[in-house]
Amino acid sequence: MSKLDKDQVIAAFTEAYKAENGKAPAIEAKGGWYSIDGGKNIRLADLDAMIAELGALTPANKATVAVDKPKKATKTKAAKSLAKKTNFSVKAFWAKKILEESTVSKLPR
16 A cells, blocks of 8 residues: 655645636545545545546536436435435334234333
8 A cells, every 4th residue: 555645635636626626625634534625524545536536527527427416416315305204213113023022021221
């Protein structure tokens, strides 16, 4: 495993991000983890891998990626709304199952 230079990786990522999005990213570093524009925390190696992904997006690929992202987002919103509509509880499910299987059993405290 090669050692990555933090300053070089961040500089290269910033350039690739600027080329892709037209603005500089807000990178926060805490304990070896990096957050780009307040998003999910990632390691330096993942940040290095993202440079290649940003550079690999050509204008033809951007259209494909832009079409795929909203579809993915709507699925997660639908799943979240479905989860909110149902009153399913794992704790209640297992409590019911334990009591149905044996009348001697009792629920833990």
